[in-house]
Amino acid sequence: MARRVSRLGRNFFERDVLEVAPDLIGRVLVRQFEDGSEFRARIVEMEAYRGEEDLACHARFGKTERNKVMYGKAGVVYVYLIYGMYWMLNFVTGKADEPQAVLVRGVEGMIGPGRLGKQLELDGGFYGEDLVKSKRLWVENCNDEKLEIEATNRIGIGYAGEWARKKWRFVAKNC
DNA sequence: ACAAAGATCCGT
């Protein structure tokens, strides 16, 4: 049965972040630039950030100006500048008022969240971008064989105590 | 108002 390549819809992102994060491995991240060119690559590394109780999550201090989009509807983009240099790409997941997001840490040929943000030419203008409707950034299904997924500790969050030991980083095994 | 830290990367 012919099934068109399709963009992931709202319902995909409305599930719990621990379900969505591994499910995004192997899907295709698409970025269309102003000049008509396109960046397209399979996602191979994701990290889950889940709720105010997760001390590694930006929602650990409650709702703020920066993280408020995480409290809204799923399927929109949460970007923020880290170390004054790198734009980090996240997707909001779960129900409204449940602050969750997945950080895109790497795609095929472009590993590292900071480098990816640079390659995609992200900036504050992507804050709140809706992946379901956007003309410049979205995620598509992939018909290729499924990748084997490994779960490990999250990177760069050593300050989070117990939460640093959660295996909430999902990475394709052959990468 | 201020100071400290940060979901990183690069060059030495």
Place this chain on the structure above:
DNA sequence: CGGATCTTTGTA
């Protein structure tokens, strides 16, 4: 291993 570079956050 330290510097770049600047926004966010709690009050160190």
